[in-house]
Amino acid sequence: MPESGWPVYRGTGQPHSGIGALPPPPPWRVFDGEVITPPVDRTLAGARPGVAERATVYRPGQDVVEMVNAALYLRRPLLVTGKPGTGKSTLAFSVAHELKLGPVLYWPVGSHSRLVDGLYRYDAIGRLQEVGLHGGDHDPDIGRFVRLGPLGTALVPGELPRVLLVDELDKSDIDLPNDLLNVFEEGQFDIPELSRLPDDRSEVRVMTEDFGRPATIRRGRVRCRAFPLVVITSNGEREFPPALLRRCLRVDIQPPDTDKLAAIVAGHLGDEALAETRDLVARFVERRDQGDLATDQLLNAVYLAIAGARPDLATRERLVDRLLQPLDGPG
Template structure:
């Protein structure tokens, strides 16, 4: 039989095991995934995002978010891993009905140019040669070349700057992992709210209006004379794990929000928001263990959720160090 979230119940420590490690093949029925690890294959075709999981934030932190919204300034969110920095962007988009979040994950190779747009010049040249060869063989030389808009796609930042009645939410995730010059590169775009696509700006006057692809699936937008300029500055949420400092000129243009680690009361509220019908017996000792371990090193809130989810599914977390595997430290040597 199964419990309320579909995990196998029965004798703790035995009935929940899907993988036995004995080399014997056997048929299994997978239980339902945790709510925060469910993926809807049809969601990519939706015009509206699926309702995200509950996001709880204090009044003081919410006021900082509102200040950034009023000022039309980027929100720079810092805090330890697992405090909900990235999830905040999705919570804002959901509450304000601003559509799907445009996600720009940053790493050491990230450049501003690719976040604005990408132009597949080689693909367009190849298509031009194919058309020329085909037309030459048939004697028809009147066919136009391939549409440049089909080979140019706006990136997440470029799409966020497309003019619209309501702003889009742009998540710039882990900016501190990028090149040291990337924050300064962003300053002009954030201040001007626009950028130019040189490949389109060079086109003749009769081609001044070009439809290009966007970061949204199967979506296009019109670009006039190669310039994209927002009508409403996007809601920009920038996350940082504090791996390095940002230049003062960049910080001056941001509203800063430091997300604190949730206290015991907030942790309980988060657990009950994500896992309904969870009784205190399934939470109390795990919450105490979580807080004790967090005092000695970094832990993320979703690790507590993982432990509670397993406990409510009939898993004996005290067996063979399983709790240590779930509530492991995030910092230091593994």
């Protein structure tokens, strides 16, 4: 790797320790959270099925690689736009896999998502129920009833950054993008239920999004040390406020060309599968020029064409025709 440490993320799908070459943050993006919780497993162990394979095969364009590195260097969120199926979400898993940053913290955003949903959840009813079961004399450990959300877990102080995927922010309520600004800028948040505890209970162990792995919080405040790589995806269904755009780096992922599609097919299903189905790749590109198609649709068509119980030619053609229907057209 060059002495400058650039690029830290290369987009090759091969894990390495290049994150150690990341220079210190800019003076205005320095965070000083105290590291209390032990480091996480730095693999994608426990990730959703198929994620590790997609992260290994994924090959981003040079412009995407450059903007990921810029976001890592500047400790800024990365806003990723592009058509459905272009690999916006997979980019987050690719970075986590290659730089060995542990499981991606995944926050799928919907119309009812609130900032607190990403930060933490407090089960007050569950705690009251446990008190009631013991006749009101029992004071259960409050940490058992607090669970950090994906954003909250990403801000738990550690020596290495986590990767947080905020998926489809454009589907959110109009207030959420603005609500995120302060957390992204400050790199911290408070949990009032914990900050109100007496001094002799200032340190609390709570659950996290890391498959229940606990984290220790002092005086109800979570303050990061290594700012996470935040990958925010958008399908372009709405505009974001200028204040959010000013704090993010932006990159638009273009649909893969014929050569990249061929590499994707070969990476997932092998060179032999690609050799047998190059006509499907060509047909996919031709249809994509006439309407929106996602790469997953091509992979599904190729798999059916080469599966063990192969359909006859007429059936194959009918299936391919149905599988390659434009996403923006009638079903």
